[in-house]
Amino acid sequence: MVAHLVRLKLVLLGNALKRSVWQILGLIFSLLYASTAGAALFAGLAYLSRRDIDMAATVVVFAGGLLLLAWWFLPLVAFGIDSTLDPQRFALFAIRRRDLLWGLGLAGLVGVPGLLTVLLTLGTLLVWRDSPAAMLAALVSWPVAVATCVVGSRATTTTLAPLRSSRRFREVTGVLVFLPLLVIAPLAAWASAEIDADRVTIEQAAEVVSWLPFGAVWGVPAAVAAGEPVVAVAKLAIAVATLVALVALWAWALDRTLVTPARRDGSSTRTSGLGVLGILPATATWAVVARCLVYWIRDPRYVGSLAVVPLLPFLVNFVDPGTGIALLALAPVTAFMLGWIISADVAYDHTAFWLHVVTGVPGRADRLGRVIAAGLVGVPVTVVFTVGAAWYTGRWEDLPAVVGASFGVLLTSLGLSSVISARFVYPVPKPGDGPFSTPQGSAVANLTIQTGGWLVLGLLVLPEIGLAVAAIATGSTTLGWAACVTGLVLGVVVLVAGVRLGGQLYDARSAELMQQVVAIS
Amino acid sequence: MTSADHEATAGAPPALSVRGLFKRFGEKIAVAGISLDVPAGSFYGIVGPNGAGKTTMLSMATGLLRPDGGTVAVDGVDLWTNLFEVKSTLGVLPDGMATFDRLTGAQFVTYAGLLRGMDRATVTARTADLLAALDLRESADKLIVDYSAGMTKKITLAAALIHAPRVLVLDEPFESVDPVSAAHIREILTEYVRTGGTVIVSSHVMDLVQRMCDHVAVVAGGQILAAGTIDEVRAGRSLEDRFVELVGRSHTAEGLAWLRTS
Numbered sequence: 147m148v149a150h151l152v153r154l155k156l157v158l159l160g161n162a163l164k165r166s167v168w169q170i171l172g173l174i175f176s177l178l179y180a181s182t183a184g185a186a187l188f189a190g191l192a193y194l195s196r197r198d199i200d201m202a203a204t205v206v207v208f209a210g211g212l213l214l215l216a217w218w219f220l221p222l223v224a225f226g227i228d229s230t231l232d233p234q235r236f237a238l239f240a241i242r243r244r245d246l247l248w249g250l251g252l253a254g255l256v257g258v259p260g261l262l263t264v265l266l267t268l269g270t271l272l273v274w275r276d277s278p279a280a281m282l283a284a285l286v287s288w289p290v291a292v293a294t295c296v297v298g299s300r301a302t303t304t305t306l307a308p309l310r311s312s313r314r315f316r317e318v319t320g321v322l323v324f325l326p327l328l329v330i331a332p333l334a335a336w337a338s339a340e341i342d343a344d345r346v347t348i349e350q351a352a353e354v355v356s357w358l359p360f361g362a363v364w365g366v367p368a369a370v371a372a373g374e375p376v377v378a379v380a381k382l383a384i385a386v387a388t389l390v391a392l393v394a395l396w397a398w399a400l401d402r403t404l405v406t407p408a409r410r411d412g413s414s415t416r417t418s419g420l421g422v423l424g425i426l427p428a429t430a431t432w433a434v435v436a437r438c439l440v441y442w443i444r445d446p447r448y449v450g451s452l453a454v455v456p457l458l459p460f461l462v463n464f465v466d467p468g469t470g471i472a473l474l475a476l477a478p479v480t481a482f483m484l485g486w487i488i489s490a491d492v493a494y495d496h497t498a499f500w501l502h503v504v505t506g507v508p509g510r511a512d513r514l515g516r517v518i519a520a521g522l523v524g525v526p527v528t529v530v531f532t533v534g535a536a537w538y539t540g541r542w543e544d545l546p547a548v549v550g551a552s553f554g555v556l557l558t559s560l561g562l563s564s565v566i567s568a569r570f571v572y573p574v575p576k577p578g579d580g581p582f583s584t585p586q587g588s589a590v591a592n593l594t595i596q597t598g599g600w601l602v603l604g605l606l607v608l609p610e611i612g613l614a615v616a617a618i619a620t621g622s623t624t625l626g627w628a629a630c631v632t633g634l635v636l637g638v639v640v641l642v643a644g645v646r647l648g649g650q651l652y653d654a655r656s657a658e659l660m661q662q663v664v665a666i667s
Numbered sequence: 668m669t670s671a672d673h674e675a676t677a678g679a680p681p682a683l684s685v686r687g688l689f690k691r692f693g694e695k696i697a698v699a700g701i702s703l704d705v706p707a708g709s710f711y712g713i714v715g716p717n718g719a720g721k722t723t724m725l726s727m728a729t730g731l732l733r734p735d736g737g738t739v740a741v742d743g744v745d746l747w748t749n750l751f752e753v754k755s756t757l758g759v760l761p762d763g764m765a766t767f768d769r770l771t772g773a774q775f776v777t778y779a780g781l782l783r784g785m786d787r788a789t790v791t792a793r794t795a796d797l798l799a800a801l802d803l804r805e806s807a808d809k810l811i812v813d814y815s816a817g818m819t820k821k822i823t824l825a826a827a828l829i830h831a832p833r834v835l836v837l838d839e840p841f842e843s844v845d846p847v848s849a850a851h852i853r854e855i856l857t858e859y860v861r862t863g864g865t866v867i868v869s870s871h872v873m874d875l876v877q878r879m880c881d882h883v884a885v886v887a888g889g890q891i892l893a894a895g896t897i898d899e900v901r902a903g904r905s906l907e908d909r910f911v912e913l914v915g916r917s918h919t920a921e922g923l924a925w926l927r928t929s
Contacts, residue, residue: 417808423774423781428790433781437767437774444769444810497764501826503731504761505782506754577765578812656750657733667765 147241151249155256173258180262188269195273202273203368204352210270210291210364211355213263217295218302218360233304237404247397254296267291270367280371283378287366287385294363294389301396304403356381359388430507434515435522438491442523447494447575451487455480455527459534470539474618477531477552478611482603484524485559489566489599491516492659493574497667503660509652513564513645520560528552547617547626550633554610555603557637561644562603568651570595571662606640607633680743682707682834682865683728688737690723697723699889700737705834705867705882707742710860712876712897713869714906715886716914721869722762724886725838728867729759741834755783758832760823762839762869768812772803772822775811779826790829797825800855802848816843824852834865841870853879873907887914 194202236246254260267288274280356365363385369378422439426432442448462476492499502512532552536545572595610633617625652659683705690698698720705711715721726732728739730750739746746753767775773794780790798804801821811819824840835856841849856866857879870876876883877897883906884894892913893900901909 417771417810419808420771420774420777423770423777428781428785428787430782430784433778437770437778440774441767441769495767498767500731500759500761500764501767501779502782504729504754504757504759505779506730506751507782508751577768653750657730660731661733 147245148249148252151246152253152256155253159256176258180258184262184265187266188272191269191272195275199277199368199371200349203356203365203371204349206270206273206368207352207356207361207364210267211358211361213266214291214295214298214360214363217263218298221299221303233400233403243397243400246400247393250300251293251296254300255292260296263295264292267295270364274367274371277371280367283370283382284367287363287382290382290385290389291363294360294385294392297389297392297396301392301399304396304399307399307403357384359384362388430511431515431518434507434512435518438516438519439522441494442519445494445577447577448487451483452523455484459531470535470541471618473535473539474541474544474548476535477528477548478555480531481524481528481552481556482559484520484527485556486563486599486603488516488520488560489563489596490572490574491563491567492663493567493571493666494577495663496577497663498577499660499663503656509568509649509656510645512652513568513648516567517560517564517641517645520563521556524556524560528556543621543623544618544626546623546630547614550610550626550629550631551607551614552633554633554637555607557634557641558606559603561637561641562599562606564641564644564648565651566595566599568648568655568659571659571666572596573666576667606636609636679707680740681705682709682742683711683836683867684740684743685724685728686738686740688724688727688739689735690720690727690732691735697889698727698734701886701889701891702737703884703891703894705865707865708860708863709865709882710856710880711865711867712880712883713867713886714871714873714876714883714910715869717871719886720889721886722838723889725836725867725869726761729757729761729836730754731759731761755830756833758827758830758835760820760827760835760837760840762842766811766819766823768814768819769810771808771810772814772818772825773798773807775822776825776829780829783830785830793829793831794825797828800851801825802851817845817848820844821848821852832864835859835867837866837868839869839871841872841875873905873910877901877906885910885913 190205194205233246233250241249255264271281271284271288274284352361355361356368362381365381366378366385369375369381421436423433423436426436442452458480459473459476462472462479495502532545532548535548536542572592610629613625613629613632616622617629681704683703685701685703688698688701690696701720701724713721713725723732727734727737728746730746730753733747741753741756744753767778770778776794776797777790780793781787798807801824803818803821803825806814806818811822814822820840820843824837827835827837840852844852856868860866868876868880881896882894883897883900885892885900893909897906900906
C-alpha cells in the first residue's frame with residue numbers, strides 16, 4: 147500500500163508531464179533552478195566547513211530552522227501547490243492509517259523540493275568533516291530532519307484543512323504571504339550590516355533557536371563538535387519528541403479528515419445594489435470598466451498586485467544611496483507594474499471570457515474598457531508617487547522629467563498591453579487561486595512573451611526615459627520639460643495606436659483568443 | 668408543434684443552418700462534417716454520448732470556436748462573416764466555462780445586457796424580471812463564486828436571455844439544476860418557443876428531450892446519426908432505446924457475474 151501511494155504520486159507527476167511540452171520544460175527549469183540553488187548551497191556548506199565551528203553551527207541552525215519552518219507553513223498559504231494527494235481523496239478507500247501515514251509521507255518527498263531537501267540535509271554532513279563524531283551525529287539526525295520536514299508539512303496542512311476550505315481565509319493568506327517575503331530582503335541587508343558588530347548576539351540567538359522544536363535537530367552535530375555530549379543528547383531528544391508530536395498530530399487530523407466530508411464554506415459575500423456597474427454610463431465600454439474595477443478590488447490576483455504598491459516606496463528608499471535618485475525611479479517602475487498587469491487581462495478572465503465573445507462586444511470597447519479601468523488605478527498612484535518623491539527628496543526641479551518618464555511608461559505600457567492581451571494568452575493563476583501561485587509549466591511561455599513585450603516597451607519609452615535621465619544628470623530644466631512633453635505625447639500616441647490595433651486584433655480573433663484561453667485552462 | 672405551424676414557417680430560412688461543419692484538435696477529429704437544419708420556432712434537442720462533439724459543434728455555431736471547415740447561418744445570415752449582426756440574435760449558455768464569479772448575480776446579468784449595448788432602463792427592468800422568474804431574487808446581491816452549481820447555471824441562463832434573442836443555444840442547461848428549477852426553466856423555454864423563439868438544447872437526459880423537444884438530432888463520433896422530429900427519430904419506440912440502438916451498446920452487464928450478491 148505504501149508503495150502504491152508513492153507510485154501514484156509518480157504516475158501523477160508523469161501524467162502531468164505528458165499533458166504538454168510546457169510541463170516538461172517547466173520541470174526542467176525548476177530542476178535547473180533547484181540544482182543551481184543546490185550547488186550554491188553546497189558551496190556554502192563546503193565553505194562553512196573551513197570556518198570556525200561556532201560560525202558553522204550558527205548558520206546551519208538558522209538555515210535548517212528556516213527550511214523546517216518553510217516546509218511547515220509555506221504549503222498553508224501557497225495554495226494550489228499540491229493537492230494531488232489530499233487525504234480527503236482517500237476517505238472512501240479502506241486503507242489502514244499506518245499505511246496512509248507512511249505512504250503520504252514518502253510521497254511528499256517525490257518532487258523537486260523533496261529531492262532538494264534530502265540532498266541538502268545530507269550535504270550538511272560536509273560541514274562537520276573535521277570532526278568524525280559530529281559527522282556521525284549529523285548522519286543520525288539526518289533522517290529525523292527530513293522526516294520532520296515532511297511530517298510537519300502534512301500535519302499543518304491536514305490540521306488546518308477545515309480553515310482552508312473557507313474562501314476568505316485562502317484569499318487573505320494568499321495575498322499576505324508575499325508581504326513578509328518583501329520585507330525579508332531589506333531585513334537581511336540590515337542584518338548583514340549589523341552582523342559583524344553583534345556577532346555574539348547572533349550566536350546567542352542561534353543557541354536559543356537550537357533548543358526550539360524547529361532548530362534542535364540542527365544543533366545536535368554542533369553540540370557534538372563542541373564536545374558537549376549531554377547537550378547533544380538533549381537536543382536530539384527534543385528533535386525526536388517534535389517528530390513524534392507531529393506524527394501524532396497528523397494522525398489525529400488524518401482520522402478526523404477521513405470521517406469529515408469536505409463541505410462548502412457557508413459564509414458568503416453580499417453587496418447591495420450594482421455598485422460601480424450602476425454608476426458608470428450604460429455603454430459596453432463603461433460596463434467593461436466597471437467589471438474590471440470590481441475585479442481590481444475583489445479578485446485576489448489583482449489585489450495582490452495592488453497590495454505591493456504601498457510597500458514600494460519603502461523598498462526603493464531602502465536601496466537609495468541617500469541622494470534620492472532611486473526614489474525618482476519609483477513612479478516609473480510602479481507605472482510599468484500597473485500598466486503591464488492588463489497584458490494578461492484576457493488570461494485572467496479565464497474561460498469567463500466567453501461572455502465577451504458571445505455578446506459580440508466590439509474590440510474597441512473591450513480594449514478601451516480595460517485600459518480605462520487600469521488607468522483609473524494607475525494614474526492616481528503615479529501622480530502620488532511622482533509628486534511624493536519630489537516632495538520627499540526635495541528635488542522639485544526634477545519633477546517635469548519624472549512626470550514625463552512616469553506617464554510615458556504608464557501610457558505606453560497600457561497601449562502595448564492592449565495589443566499583447568489581444569494576441570497572446572499565457573498561463574496565469576486561475577480565478578480563485580492566489581496571486582503568487584504560478585501555474586506549473588508556465589515559466590517558459592511567460593518568459594518568452596513577457597521578455598519580448600518588455601523589449602518592445604523599452605524601445606518605445608526610450609525617448610522620454612533618455613531625456614529624463616539626461617535632464618536629471620545635467621540638471622537642465624529645458625531637458626526636463628522636453629522629457630515631460632515627449633513622455634506625454636508619445637505615451638498618448640502609443641496608447642491610442644495600441645487600443646486601435648488591439649481592438650482590430652480582437653475583432654478578427656475573438657474566437658481564436660477564446661480557444662487560447664480554453665487551451666490554458 | 669402542429670403541421671400548420673410547419674407550413675407557416677416553411678418559407679422562412681431555418682433558424683440555424685449548419686453545413687459541413689468540421690473541427691480537428693491535433694490528432695482528434697471532434698466534429699467530422701456535420702450538416703443540420705433547425706427550423707425556426709422549433710424546440711430542438713441535441714443528444715449524444717460524452718465526447719460526441721456536441722459542445723464543439725455548439726461552440727462553432729455560436730461564434731465561440733472557429734470551424735476548420737463548413738458554414739453556419741442563423742436566420743439565413745452567415746455567422747462567421749457577419750459576427751456582430753448574428754451574435755446579437757443569439758442567446759448562448761455554454762457548458763464547462765467559468766463565469767465572472769466576482770460579480771454578484773444582478774451585476775452579471777446587467778453586465779451581459781450592457782455588453783450587448785442595451786440601454787440602462789431596459790437592462791434594469793429585465794434583470795429584475797429574470798431574477799424573479801428564475802427564483803434568484805434572494806441571491807441577487809451575492810457573489811456568484813458563492814453560488815451553487817445549479818444557481819450558476821440559472822444566472823448564466825438569465826444572462827443569455829436578457830437581450831430577448833431569436834435563437835437560444837443552451838449547452839446542458841439542466842445539469843446540476845434541481846428538479847423544481849428545471850421544471851421552471853422548461854416552462855420559460857416552452858413559452859418562449861410558443862411565442863416564436865427557437866431553442867436548441869443539448870442534454871444527456873433522453874426522457875427530458877423526448878418530453879420537452881419537438882425535434883432531435885443524435886450526435887456521436889462527431890457525426891449526426893439521426894435528425895428530425897422526435898417521432899421520426901424514435902420510430903415508435905422510446906427515444907432512449909432508439910438512442911442506444913443508434914449509438915451502439917459496446918458491452919452488456921453479463922460479464923459482471925461476480926457482482927451478484929445472492
